[in-house]
Amino acid sequence: xxxxxxxxxxxxxxxxxxxxxxxxxxxxxxxxxxxxxxxxxxxxxxxxxxxxxxxxxxxxxxxxxxxxxxxxxxxxxxxxxxxxxxxxxxxxxxxxxxxxxxxxxxxxxxxxxxxxxxxxxxxxxxxxxxxxxxxxxxxxxxxxxxxxxxxxxxxxxxxxxxxxxxxxxxxxxxxxxxxxxxxxxxxxxxxxxxxxxxxxxxxxxxxxxxxxxxxxxxxxxxxxxxxxxxxxxxxxxxxxxxxxxxxxxxxxxxxxxxxxxxxxxxxxxxxxxxxxxxxxxxxxxxxxxxxxxxxxxxxxxxxx
Ligand code: NAP
Numbered sequence: 001x002x003x004x005x006x007x008x009x010x011x012x013x014x015x016x017x018x019x020x021x022x023x024x025x026x027x028x029x030x031x032x033x034x035x036x037x038x039x040x041x042x043x044x045x046x047x048x049x050x051x052x053x054x055x056x057x058x059x060x061x062x063x064x065x066x067x068x069x070x071x072x073x074x075x076x077x078x079x080x081x082x083x084x085x086x087x088x089x090x091x092x093x094x095x096x097x098x099x100x101x102x103x104x105x106x107x108x109x110x111x112x113x114x115x116x117x118x119x120x121x122x123x124x125x126x127x128x129x130x131x132x133x134x135x136x137x138x139x140x141x142x143x144x145x146x147x148x149x150x151x152x153x154x155x156x157x158x159x160x161x162x163x164x165x166x167x168x169x170x171x172x173x174x175x176x177x178x179x180x181x182x183x184x185x186x187x188x189x190x191x192x193x194x195x196x197x198x199x200x201x202x203x204x205x206x207x208x209x210x211x212x213x214x215x216x217x218x219x220x221x222x223x224x225x226x227x228x229x230x231x232x233x234x235x236x237x238x239x240x241x242x243x244x245x246x247x248x249x250x251x252x253x254x255x256x257x258x259x260x261x262x263x264x265x266x267x268x269x270x271x272x273x274x275x276x277x278x279x280x281x282x283x284x285x286x287x288x289x290x291x292x293x294x295x296x297x298x299x300x301x302x303x304x
Contacts, residue, residue, distance in 0.1 A: 002047035002282045005262065008181035008208045012127055012158045014050040014081055016282045017253070018211065019043045019275070020266040021051060025058040025065060030270045036069035037076065042272055044079040046279040052184075052211070052266045053121075054085035054132055055113055059092055063120040070122060077123060083211075084121070085132035085162055085184075086113035105135035110146030114155050125155055130162045130184055131172075140168075144175035151178060160184070162211075166198040179208070187212035187256055187263060189232050189298040190220055200261040212256045215265040216249060228298055235297035239290055246284060247277050254284035255294050 004013045019040075025031040030039070043049065053062055063084065070076045087109070090101040110129075117126060129150065131143060150156040159176075161169060162184035173180050183203060185194045187210070194200050194210065203210045216222070221229045236248040243251065256265045267278055286294075296302055 002279055004047070004049075005209065005264070007128070007158070007160070007211075007264070008179050010179070012081065012181065014083070014127075014264065015048045016257070016264060017048050017278060018050045018052045018083070018264055018266045019048050020213065020268045021053040021062050021066065022057050023268055023270060024053075024062050027270060031065065033065060033068040033072055036065060037072040039270070039272065039275070040066075040069055040076055040080065041073060042275060044076065046276065047282075048267075048275070048279065049079055050081040050083060050127075052083045052085075054088070055117060056085075056088040056090065056132065060094060063117055067120050067122040081127040082121060082123060083128040083130065084117050084126055085130040086110065086117070087132040087135060103133050103135035103137070105131045105138045105143040105146070107142050107146030107149065110143070111149055114150045118155060125157055128158045128160055128181060129156045130160045130182070131164075133163045134161070134165070134168045140171045141175045143172060147176060148178070160208075162213075166202045169202060179206075181208055182211050182264075183208075184211035184213055184266070186214050187259075188215050188217045188221070189252060189255060189294055190217035190228060192295075192298070195259075200259060200263070203261045209262040209264050212263045212265045214268065215253050215256050216268065218268070221248070221252060228300060231297040231300060232294060235293055239293070242290075243284055243286075246280065249274065249278060250281040250284060251286070251294070253278060253281035254286045255291060257281065257284070258286045258291050 003016050005016050087103050087105045091098040147159045158181045160180045160182040164183050185199055187194050223229050233248050236251040253265050256263050
């Protein structure tokens with residue numbers, strides 16, 4: 001079973017691997033409510049009980065489809081924790097008035113989006129709400145007001161951010177009476193920016209866990225024409241036996257999990273066999289030299 005951990009010192013408790021739903025509707029035969037219900041039950045059975053979603057996913061359709069899927073299985077809602085994100089608005093057939101994509105993290109928008117997510121998902125409260133991307137047009141105090149209001153109303157249990165820089169995080173936190181419990185950022189062997197830009201250090205300093213999106217680089221890791229990905233796959237193949245014959249995907253997730261900030265990978269596959277395979281990654285402990293061997297494979301050179 002996949003263990004549960006706290007995102008922040010006071011929680012919330014989430015599964016060590018989180019099921020991501022950005023691509024939930026990518027393949028029509030896997031996008032029906034019953035196919036999704038089956039997948040959510042599989043995740044819950046494996047202990048991957050935390051679901052990451054967002055208002056914008058699937059052209060604003062994913063939350064609704066998740067809600068339909070959860071209705072098919074009466075116990076599912078109680079077994080899952082829902083993390084959703086808000087704040088990205090793109091031109092869409094449902095919103096012909098939008099002429100350009102924009103971010104909106106204002107208090108008014110936060111309250112409206114939370115109500116919409118609750119209705120579409122069919123739940124009484126959201127476990128965590130994240131501001132999907134920093135809104136440069138919005139004062140941090142306005143965003144903070146919205147987050148405080150949805151928590152005070154009992155609609156949201158905890159709040160955090162995604163894709164925030166260290167200073168954006170500090171600014172928003174300074175306006176809030178409650179802790180931001182995570183910063184969800186891209187982290188994988190092909191995108192290590194958060195190792196260098198202070199994001200993961202800030203999480204350690206604050207005692208919160210980062211969430212790592214696209215742990216397989218959005219599938220780029222399997223691109224036969226990508227030189228860095230090919231080197232990573234070769235290194236994983238060479239290491240696999242040492243760790244019990246595990247897959248490339250498992251080793252790459254173990255690389256993310258090994259970072260001392262206690263990263264929580266958000267997995268992206270729609271395939272049941274790949275979900276089962278990844279469940280084992282939560283228990284894989286890479287040793288120091290193998291972690292650095294993968295770093296070298298990714299960068300194509302030795303550490304400085
Ligand atoms: P990912 O795990 O890096 O990539 C998933 C992709 O890799 C899928 O297309 C999957 O296809 C493919 N894949 C997996 N195993 C494979 C294999 N063995 N061979 C070939 N292809 C393989 O994750 P992601 O989907 O990019 O992101 C994960 C989650 O992070 C999202 O669902 C979302 O919840 C979150 N996210 C958040 C943000 C943010 O801004 N906060 C941004 C992006 C994503 P199959 O389905 O066919 O396996």
